[in-house]
Amino acid sequence: MIPDFGLGILAMAFIVSLFAVGAAIYGETAHKPRWVESARRAMLLTFPLVTLAALLLIYLLVSGRYDVEYVYSVTNNAMPSYLKVTALWGGQPGSLLFWAWLLAAFASAVTLRKWERDREFLPWVVVVASVTLAFFLALIIFFENPFARLWQTVDGVAAYTFQPANSLLVTPADGNGLNPLLRHPGMIIHPPMLYLGFVSFVIPFAFAFAALITGRSDDRWIRITRRWTLWAWLFLSLGLALGARWAYDVLGWGGYWGWDPVEIAALMPWLTGTAFLHSVIIQEKRGLLKQWNMMLIILTYDLVIFGTFLTRSGVLSSVHAFAQSAIGPMFFAFIGLTLVSSVALLIWRWPSLKAEVEMKSMLSREALFLLNNLLFIGILVVCFWGVIFPLISELATGQKVTFGPPFYERATAPLFGALMALMAIAPLSAWGHSTVRTLGRAIWKPAVIALAAPLATLAFGITNPVALTGFYLVGLVVTVTIYEFWRGARARQSAHQEGFLTALWTLAGRNRRRYGGYIIHIAMALMAIGILGIEVFQTETQKSLGVGESIELAGYTVHYDSLAQFAHTDGRWVTRAEVSIFKDGVFLQTLAPRYDVYPDGQPMTIAGVRSTLADDLYVLLVNWESVSASQAPFKVYHNPLVNWLWIGSAIFILGTIIAAWPEKERTATAGK
Amino acid sequence: MKSRNIFLTASGLLLLAALLSPPSGVQAQQPTPSDDEVNAIARQLYCPVCENTPLDVCPTQACKQWRDEIRLRLAEGWTEEEILQYFVDEYGARVLAEPPRSGLNWLAYIVPPLAFLAGAYLLFRAFRSWRALARQQAAEAAPPPATNGKDEYVARLEEELRKRG
C-alpha cells in the first residue's frame, strides 16, 4: 500500500511540475500574470509532495520492508536505524529521489523570495527549475522506481512497479545491506553535500536563462545570481573536501584524490564556478564581461549535468560510478536539450550583452582577474580532455586508454602554481591602472619576507625545486593577504580613530565578500602546504612482519605487537593488529590498523594513523596477503604536512561562509 | 606571458629530467625482490580488470597474481621498462597510467597546451585593443589631479564601505 502511495505522490509531483512549466510559458507569452502566479504556486507545491515521497521511502527503509526491491538492496537487519536512513542515497533510485527532493527544496526557496523587482524573471526561472524537476521525476518514475517491489513469476523473482499477471509478492527475510564503504561518517555526509552543490547551481542557471530570454542582464541580475552561486559553490567545495577526507580515511591507499573521472566530473563545475565568482567582481565594479560571465554560469551548470550524466549513465566505468542503467538515453536527451538551448540562447542574445570596454593596463586588477579565468579554464580543458579522450580513443581505434595522476598532475601543477602567484599579486594591483613600478613597489616587501619560507625549507635540507617554489608562493600569498588585512585596518583606524582590533572587525564585517575571500586565499595557501608535503615528499614501504619485528620509515619505527581476530556484533569478521610507534627510540603511541570483512564478502581497510602538524604516519594492515601472527604484511605511508590540507579546508569553508553571509543591502545607491 | 613561461619552463625541465634519468641495465639473478621494489613498478600500472585502481593497492586475487608476476620477473632480472612493456603487450595499453605516446594519442598531450596558448593569445589580443581604445580616451580627457597614494587608498576604502553600509 505504502509503496504504491509513494509512487502515486511522485506521479502527482510530476504532473504538477509539468503544469508549472506550461502555465508559466502560457502566462508569460499571453500576458496573463494570473497564470504565472499559478505556476509559481505549483512549483511551491512540488516540495511537500516530493518530501512526502522521500519520507515514505525512509519509512520503508527503516522498517525493513524487504519486499520493496530498493530496501532489499541497500539495507539489512544488522544495520542501525540511522544508517538505514542514510541508505536513502545508497543506490541509484534512492539517490535520484534525494536529488529530486533537493531540487524541489531549492525551487521552493527561490519561489518564496520577494519577486516584485524581478517580475519578468519569474516565469523563466519557474520554467527552468520545473523542467529539471520534471526530468528527474520522470527518470525516477519510469526507469528507476525506488518503490518497485519483488514479485515471483514463472521467469523467477524480479522487481516490478505493478503486479504482473500470475505472480506472488516476495518478502525476503533479510536484505543485502549497504556497501561497507558507505557506512563511514564522512561518506554519510559527502554525497548529500555534493548533491547539494550540484543541485543548487540550477538556480543561478535559471536566472541566467531568464536574463537571456528577457534580454535583461544588468547589475540586479548579477547580484541575485552571485549570491546563489556563492552558496552553491560553498556546498560543492564542502562536498569535494569531504570526499577527499573520506578517501584518505577509508580507501586505504594513503591518498586523497585519485583523478578518477567521477572525481573530475565534480571538480569541473567547481573550476568554472570559481572563475565566475572572480570575474563577476569585474562586472560589478566595471560593467565589463557580461558575455563572459553569462557563459561561465551556463557552462558551470552544463558541466554539472554533464558530470551527472557521465556518472550515472554507465558511459564511464569507475569505482564511483553507479551500475549501468536504463536512464542513459533519457539523460542524454536532457543533456542535449540543456546544451543546445544554452548555446542557442547565448548566440541569440550575444549583441545585447556587450558592454563598455575600458582596460588601461595589463597589470590592472581586471586584467589579472581575466588571467585568473584563463588559468581556471586551462585546468578545465585538461580535465575535460582527460575525461573525453578515452571515449574518443575507444571509438576511433578500439583501444582503451587510462588517464591517471601523472597526466593530470603534470598538466595542472604549473597552472595551479600560476594561480597561487596571482593570489599574491592581484590584491596589490589597483582597479583601472597598475604599472610594473606601482606593483613592484607594493610587492617587494612581501616578496622579501616570504623568502623566509624557502629558506626555512632549505634549512631542513630540502632542495626539491618544486617544493621550494611552492613554499615560496605559499609564503607570498599569506604575507600579502595578511598585509591587506593590516593595511585596511590601519587605514580605517586612522580615519575613524578606532582601536586596531575594532577597525579590523568592522572592516571585515562590513566588506565580508572581500575579506572572506582573503580568508579563503589564506586557506588555499594552507591547503597548498599540505598538498606539497604529501605529493612531493610522501614515502612508503611494505613488508611482512612476524610478531616482534619492525619496519623503519622516515625515522619512525613501527613495531608489530600483536594480532587479534574476532567477530563483531554486526557480523563483520575483524582482523586487528596492534603496532607501537617509536621515533629515535622514544615510544610515541600504539596504533590499531585493521580490516573488516562483511558478511557479503566486502572488505574494508581502516588504517591506524598518527597525526601531527608536521606529518601523518599511516599504517595499513594489508588485506590481500594472508595474515597471521607470524606473517602480517604492513604498508606504512609517511605523509609530511598533510594535516594542513584539512586545516586549510576547514578555514576555507569558514571563509566562504563569511563571504556568503548576507549583508544589509543599501538600495539607495545609484546605478541600479 | 608569465604563466606561459612558467608552463614552458616546467615542461622543459620535466622533459630534460626524463631524458637524463639513467637507464637501469639488466642485472644478474637477485634475491627475492622486496615488496617495495614490486610496488615501485606496480604503482605505475593500473589493474587490468578493476576500474581506475592502481595495481599496488588493488586487493583482488587477480591483482595479487599480477604483483607476484612482477616479483618473478624482477627476480629473473627484467628491467622496469621490460616489465611495463610486457604488461602492455599482455593486457593492453589501458594498464598504463597515461596513454602511450603513439598515433592518435599524441592528441591527448597536445590539445590542452594548444588550447591554453590559444586562449592566452586571444586574451592578449583583447587586452591590446582595449588598452589602445582606453589610451585614446585618456588622451582626450583631462589629466587626473595628483593625489597622495595613501589618502587615495583610504578614500577608496571608505567609499566602498559607504556603499556597502
Place this chain on the structure above:
Amino acid sequence: MTENNQSIQTPRRSVPFWAQAVIWVGLLALLGILAVSLLRAQQGTIQVGQVVDDFTLSLFEGYTYNERDEVTLSELRGKVVVVNFWASWCKPCEQEAAELEEAWRYYESSGEVVFLGVDYVDTEPEARSYLAKFDITFPSGPDRGTRISQQFRIEGVPETYFIDRDGVLRQIQTGPFPSVEAIRAIIDPLLAEE
C-alpha cells in the same frame, strides 16, 4: 556603480557566422561522441545470429593445433567452434573446467568440433597450474592485449560462445555449465546441421 564617463560603446555585432558554425559543429561532435559511447556501453556482448569476426589465438606452450602454436577462427570454418573465456583467478570457472574437458574428449576424435580456451587477463604461472590441475587438453592460450575478449565484448568470466559451421554465433552461456549434458545439448544440434 559603473564608471561610465570614460568609456566608449563598441558596435553591437552578433556572433559572426564562422564562429557559430564552429560552435555548433563542436557541440554536435561532443553530443555524437557521448551518444555513440552510450550505445556502446549499453550494447552488451555480441549477439546471437551475427557472423563472428576472425581472430587469432596464440596458444600456451605445449598446446598445438594442426602442428601450429596458434589458431585462427577462419581456418575452423566448417566445424562447430566452442570459445570458452576463463581465468585462473575466477572461482566459478573451476566449476565447469572438468565438464569442458570431458566434453572436449568426447568430440575430439570426430574432428568436427573444436574447443578453444581463451585465458582472460591472467598470469602465465597461475594459468598453467590451472590447466594442469584440470588436465585441460583443448587448445588454450592467453588473450593478448585483451583483443579477443573486447571483440566478443564479454561482461565477465566464465562465458562460452558457440559458433556454428558457417561462422555464425548461435548460443551464449554466461556462467559455468552445470553438467556435461548441458554442453552436449547445445553442440549436438549444431553438429547435425550441414
